[in-house]
Every structure is written in C-alpha cells, then in structure tokens.
Amino acid sequence: MSHATGREEEWLQQRLKRHRNPTGTFEVQRPGGIWLQISEQRLEDDGILIVGTDITELKRTQEKLRDVGTELERQVAIRTRELTDEIAVRKNTETKLRTAMLQAEQANQAKSEFLSTMSHELRTPLTSSLGGLILLKNLMSDEFTDEGRNLVDMVLRNNETLLRLVNELLDYDKFLSGTLIIETRSNDITELTSAAVKNLQGYAQTQAVNILWDGNAPPLYAQVQEHRFEQVLNNLLSNAVKFSDPGADVEIFIKKEMGLVIVSVKDKGPGIPESFKAQIFKQFTQADSSSTRKYGGTGLGLAISKVLTESMGGTINFDTEIGVGSTFHVSFPAC
Ligand SMILES: Nc1ncnc2c1ncn2[C@@H]1O[C@H](COP(=O)(O)OP(=O)(O)OP(=O)(O)O)[C@@H](O)[C@H]1O
Numbered sequence: 001m002s003h004a005t006g007r008e009e010e011w012l013q014q015r016l017k018r019h020r021n022p023t024g025t026f027e028v029q030r031p032g033g034i035w036l037q038i039s040e041q042r043l044e045d046d047g048i049l050i051v052g053t054d055i056t057e058l059k060r061t062q063e064k065l066r067d068v069g070t071e072l073e074r075q076v077a078i079r080t081r082e083l084t085d086e087i088a089v090r091k092n093t094e095t096k097l098r099t100a101m102l103q104a105e106q107a108n109q110a111k112s113e114f115l116s117t118m119s120h121e122l123r124t125p126l127t128s129s130l131g132g133l134i135l136l137k138n139l140m141s142d143e144f145t146d147e148g149r150n151l152v153d154m155v156l157r158n159n160e161t162l163l164r165l166v167n168e169l170l171d172y173d174k175f176l177s178g179t180l181i182i183e184t185r186s187n188d189i190t191e192l193t194s195a196a197v198k199n200l201q202g203y204a205q206t207q208a209v210n211i212l213w214d215g216n217a218p219p220l221y222a223q224v225q226e227h228r229f230e231q232v233l234n235n236l237l238s239n240a241v242k243f244s245d246p247g248a249d250v251e252i253f254i255k256k257e258m259g260l261v262i263v264s265v266k267d268k269g270p271g272i273p274e275s276f277k278a279q280i281f282k283q284f285t286q287a288d289s290s291s292t293r294k295y296g297g298t299g300l301g302l303a304i305s306k307v308l309t310e311s312m313g314g315t316i317n318f319d320t321e322i323g324v325g326s327t328f329h330v331s332f333p334a335c
C-alpha cells in the first residue's frame, strides 16, 4: 500500500483490527493513484462481506473542486485587497477635493471682500474729485485757455471712466454674491433710450462717430429699472462707438414685437470673430487682449450688461459679420 510505505507494521495491525471487527466503510489508495472505497460487513455465518468500489474519479473531482475553491478564495482575497485600496484612494481624493473646495470658497470670499472694500474706498475720493472738477470747470471756464479746457475735459473723462469701472466691479461682485437686487417698473423705453444717447453724444463726438436715433419715436413701455437700463444701453452704445471708424454711423432702432420691446444698436465696425462669440459675455474678455491692442476697456461692459438685463427679466444677443459690423439687441417684456 503506497500510503502505508514505511509504516507497514502499523498498517497491518490496523487492518487486522478492522477485519476482526468490521465497522463499515473506509477509503484506501492503491498504487497507480487508484482509490477504493472498502465496505466490510460481518455475515450471520461469521464470514465477512467485503465490497470494494473504485472512487478514483470521485476523488479526482473532489480534488479539482478543492483546487477551484482554493483558486476562488485566492481571487476573492486579491479583489478584496484591490477594492480596499481603491476605497482608500477614493477617500483620500474626496478629502483632498473637499479641502480644495473649501480653500477655493475661502479665496473667493477673500477676493469678494477685497473687491468690495477697494471699490468702496476708491469710489468716495473719485466721486468727490469728479464733483470738484465739474465745479471748477463751470466756475472758471471763462478763465481757461483752450489747452486748459482740454486738459480739464481729459481729466474729467478719465475720472468718469474710473468711476464707471469701480461701479461695475461693485455691481458684478454683488451679482456674484447674490446680493444684486433690481426692482423694475413700467418705463418708457423710447425716453430712456433718448437719455442714454444724450449721455453718450460727447464720447461719440470725440470719436467723430454719428449716432442716428429718432428722438421722436413713439413711447414703448417695458418693465425695467431706469438707471440699470441706461447702464446697459450705455455699454452697448459705447462699444458701438469705440469699435467704429471715424465718420461712421451708429444706428439705434426700437420696436415692439411678440410682447417684447426690443432696442438694437447697429455699428459698421470690424465685427466679432467666430472664435470669440462664445466668450463675449464673460467678464474680462476681449477679442484683442494683447498689450498692443487698439481699443481701451477692461472687458467688463458686456458681462455686466448681460447680468443687468437678465436680472430685469430681459435678454441680450447680437448679430455680426466680419468687416460689415455688429448689431446688439436687448429685449424686455412689454407692458
Ligand atoms: N460692437 C462691437 N464690435 C466689435 N467687437 C465688440 C463690440 N462689442 C464688444 N466687442 C468685443 O467684445 C469685447 C468685450 O466687450 P466689453 O464691452 O465687455 O468690454 P470692453 O468694451 O473691451 O471694455 P469695457 O466695456 O469694460 O470698457 C470687446 O473688447 C470687443 O473685443
């Protein structure tokens, strides 16, 4: 017996004991890897019935099953380890993301506070020097030489531009923090447009651009906040003038269509490149942002115009063709 090799005496004793007192079934392995199940039973005449069944196949199948089981356990252990690692990595990434978000929120908050404080700090001296300059110009205009008047006008214009920028920064910051509240009421859009055109005439003259607007157009009413509407139109008009060549016309149209009052500002400027169209209403974006750019500005006018228009329930969009010009439209619900 192969499995008894080396301990033959012991095996022989066990076998004799079992034979004298048959207890049922047991398994033995024969040379050549053959497995037998031996079943012994004592008969009534004291004889012994021995039945041997070849269970080699069964044993092989059991062995294979055991191997498969071991392999499965191994695979499960590997996958469990992988999953544990993955969960640890994911948790780590989540923690890092949460920290980064917190830091970004804090930075944004700090930026907002800085912007707000700086804008307020700048606004006070700017407003007072603007008032002083206007007084000086009115009181002493007779005593100025042409050169002196030009200088005062130039300082006045720059002061106004700075004040506008500071105010726009404040507005934009209010919009970002959700505190920009605009209360609208029914207003004559024709009248407000006339006021905006009047405000921009001075700038148009310095650029030698003609603003064409029918001041006698009939009144058309829409739901807006007057100052904010003028601000939007002022931004559209100043762009149209800025991007026009000297001698060119800028036209303004107003109409009521499908329950909306629509104001359009049309210029014959360079047009807006296809690649820039999607960016145009984002803050601080300009088609030409190079340091050698031809036109001034900060790239905030259209961003703030969109915010203001939409806060009043309106929409803003444009048509444009390179080398032909651009037309910006703002529309508000008629009433
Ligand atoms: N009428 C227009 N014709 C051609 N390009 C325009 C016109 N209006 C706007 N743009 C393009 O869109 C950009 C963004 O306009 P936006 O009014 O926001 O900023 P800006 O005029 O450059 O600066 P700001 O208005 O803050 O003084 C402009 O710099 C220009 O490239």
Ligand SMILES: [Mg+2]
Pocket (backbone or CB within 6 Å): 235, 238, 239, 297, 300, 301, 302
């Ligand atoms: Mg502008």
